[in-house]
Amino acid sequence: MTAVPDLVEVVDRLLAPEGGCVWNRAQTHASLARYAVEESYELVDAIDSGDDGELREELGDVLYQVVLHAGIASAAGRFDLEDVAAGVRDKMVRRHPHVFGDEHADTEDEVVRVWRAAKAAEKAARTSVFDGVPRAMPPLERAVKLLERLEERADAAIVLAAVVGSHGRRGAGERAGSAGAPGGDRPTAPADGAGAAGAPGGDQGPGPADGSGADGGVAAGVDVAWGAGLLAEVAAAREAGIDPIASLRAAVGRLEGEARAGE
Known part of the structure; x- marks a missing residue:
């Protein structure tokens, strides 16, 4: 080569x-x-x-x-x-000991378990399961990644409830549930949808990633309650087996398609 x-x-x-x-x-x-x-x-x-x-x-x-x-x-x-x-x-x-070592992993779930164990050993100095999640990720992708990490904790539901409360939770769950396949099976991605994972990275917008202003207050145009409701929607969609990132990308793709057709 x-x-x-x-x-x-x-x-x-x-x-x-x-x-x-x-x-x-x-x-x-x-x-x-x-x-x-x-x-x-x-x-x-x-x-x-x-x-x-x-x-x-x-x-x-x-x-x-x-x-x-x-x-x-x-x-x-x-x-x-x-x-x-x-x-x-x-x-x-190191992270594939089931291929290069003595570990055994015959299913995708077992591979994920082995991978996480190997990664945890490498990152033993980390003090939080959220360490290593880039703050510069687009908010939706970051929300999904943080929710995935949160699932590793026993108090996941308590932590999520402390943020979203009851704001939009019931409506979000009903809407997410109605969109998903019976029994919570993952629905088939639309033809114009993206892959299972969103695009990595993303430019960090002006100001802190949490939407606070320079003085520590909430920046103009930021509605934390609305954001909490959207976070509840994302969490409920994941519970229903829906990929929030691919689903939103599919909808945005259709929006662009309809707009272009009308030009």
Whole structure:
């Protein structure tokens, strides 16, 4: 395989002090963060399109972001692409002891159990199950991720109730239940829906992620009660076997389709 080393050489040439690209040399990990997010969203669009050409191109753009970040770090003598690849290689081996070790996992649930156990051992220094959930994730994706983590706690229902109270809970449960398949089975995703997971990442909006203002109060336009009601809807949908992220993306896709048809 020669294309990957060739790509590393291209990036090294772009970052070269002599004869390189002035724009690339001016970039930092922070200045490039937005492009990593944008390219990830474009990758998800390509996956949804089912077009192999688009998928291959967008995978390449995401790979370029990885190589460029590694090139910037390498130029500063911190780490390089080989270190990045070695790190994720070793992590995947550790987290799949049922493949590379003596563990046994014959079902998806057992694999998740083994994965979580291996990850917990790696992240033993963490003090909360919520550590590692990016604050910059879009709110809906972050809500789902936090609810997933919350399910690992015995007091999950108490914690959720303290936030959402009874606000919209009954209506949310009824609506989510009516939308789901009988018996709480996961419904089939609409044809225009996205995959089971939403796009990763997301730009953090102005101000704190919790919607508070600079003085610690609630920022203008933020209705915490409305947000709590929406959080209750998300929790109820998950209980009914509905994927909130894919479902909303499907609805938004239909909205765009209807709007475009009317143009």
